[in-house]
Amino acid sequence: MLKNPVVLLDLVDRLANLMRSEFRRIGSEEGLQPVHIQALMFLEQANRFSNTPQALAEYLGLTKGTVSQSLLLLDRRGLIERYQDEFDKRVVRLRLSQLGEAFLSESTPAALWQTATRDISANRVRFSVSVLRSIVYELQNYNGGPPFGVCSTCIYCQRKSQRIHHCTWFGERLSGPETRKICREQVPKTGYLSVAE
Amino acid sequence: MLKNPVVLLDLVDRLANLMRSEFRRIGSEEGLQPVHIQALMFLEQANRFSNTPQALAEYLGLTKGTVSQSLLLLDRRGLIERYQDEFDKRVVRLRLSQLGEAFLSESTPAALWQTATRDISANRVRFSVSVLRSIVYELQNYNGGPPFGVCSTCIYCQRKSQRIHHCTWFGERLSGPETRKICREQVPKTGYLSVAE
DNA sequence: GGGGTATGGTATCGGTTCGATACTAAAAAA
DNA sequence: TTTTTTAGTATCGAACCGATACCATACCCC
Numbered sequence A, B: 001m002l003k004n005p006v007v008l009l010d011l012v013d014r015l016a017n018l019m020r021s022e023f024r025r026i027g028s029e030e031g032l033q034p035v036h037i038q039a040l041m042f043l044e045q046a047n048r049f050s051n052t053p054q055a056l057a058e059y060l061g062l063t064k065g066t067v068s069q070s071l072l073l074l075d076r077r078g079l080i081e082r083y084q085d086e087f088d089k090r091v092v093r094l095r096l097s098q099l100g101e102a103f104l105s106e107s108t109p110a111a112l113w114q115t116a117t118r119d120i121s122a123n124r125v126r127f128s129v130s131v132l133r134s135i136v137y138e139l140q141n142y143n144g145g146p147p148f149g150v151c152s153t154c155i156y157c158q159r160k161s162q163r164i165h166h167c168t169w170f171g172e173r174l175s176g177p178e179t180r181k182i183c184r185e186q187v188p189k190t191g192y193l194s195v196a197e
Numbered sequence C: 001g002g003g004g005t006a007t008g009g010t011a012t013c014g015g016t017t018c019g020a021t022a023c024t025a026a027a028a029a030a
Numbered sequence D: 001t002t003t004t005t006t007a008g009t010a011t012c013g014a015a016c017c018g019a020t021a022c023c024a025t026a027c028c029c030c
Helices: A004-028 A034-045 A053-060 A064-076 A098-107 A111-117 A122-143 B004-028 B034-045 B053-060 B064-076 B098-107 B111-117 B122-143
Strands: A080-084 A092-096 A157-159 A164-167 A172-175 B080-084 B092-096 B157-159 B164-167 B172-175
Touching (some): A004 A111, A004 B004, A004 B034, A004 B053, A004 B111, A034 A053, A034 A064, A034 A092, A034 A098, A034 B004, A053 A092, A064 A080, A092 A098, A111 B004, A122 B004, A122 B111, B004 B034, B004 B111, B034 B053, B034 B064, B064 B080, B092 B098
Antiparallel strands (some): A080 A092, A157 A164, B157 B164
16 A cells, blocks of 8 residues: 555645646636735635734745735735734734625635535545644644644633633634634644544 | 635645645755655656656646746756657656655655654545545546546556556556556546545 | 648746845834 | 844845747548
């Protein structure tokens, strides 16, 4: 038997290449590159602690200088908005503009992926997610970068009541929808790293 | 619950980005780009029906012109060898040179991945492989490109005896090791697309 | 056969990405 | 206050990458 972990790496690479082609196809209509699509998708999902150029750079595995250029382009096209952080004036906050949101909802970069996965049971998807998530966690352990996981599966995320959550890392209240976004400081609960087989 | 297929896409993208950074790190010592590492890894695994520039282009999701340039560079560096096909003189065959093999075995681009996955059980890896494989298969169905799977899991691969296999697509004999390589014409057996849960 | 078409590969061009470096401004530390 | 660290930007050059054009070989059809 071929060493399975390498096969898995191969599949991940290939899936990424296929989606990269898809993103290129989608972006070409607007003159956007695959990396721009990825950036927009990240901003769609990043929570309010993670919507900065630095976080995006770490997420994409690129240097901040490189990402800065891409953001400049997205800003010129009116797809994102940049504004200064309220407390730390060095920090730039990013969000999708109306145009950016409209672009994403019209071009739906994940549509092909949705189609390709529609016949896979929720259980199988969930299982694979847990496996890949643990690999991401390990990889970034050796890499030094932040893990970027969903807020609600984080050890710092505590449920206070039906609708109120609390992040003990940032010490701030979170709404329900917020806990479903991606956070750069996320540390996954062990239950989400090793799901029973 | 956040829509899980999209989470899966996110993880795949992120894993690919992490490995891309790793490939960049590894390649920088030799002045190679991530795409060159990917090409070398592909050539290490491609079987004798799939070791052409065209196949590599489809595998990477790039145009043949683009890939031709990368191959030129790898050839100049002495990492690969190019030779004419015996029967179809338009076709160029590719293989790793001794130097190329040495480079891969020394730099071991997959080492980090191996480390990150060492604590994941073979069963969980196998399960995830089957899920991702079916997504690749679906994606390329809509994309038109070849699927690129492992020969031994192909409907055209028939076992004749202990050591002899036969490909009913190309109509040629295959050795045991050959059936563990990657083929562009692979059509997965259904058993490898939907594994029981 | 022979002419048209399809296919695999290369060459060249220009636009874009990307890392490296240097720089500014703000925050944190000493 | 001075020094150091951190977030972000600007600039430059190398490389990727797609588009187009082109060549050689193979295939098809009359």
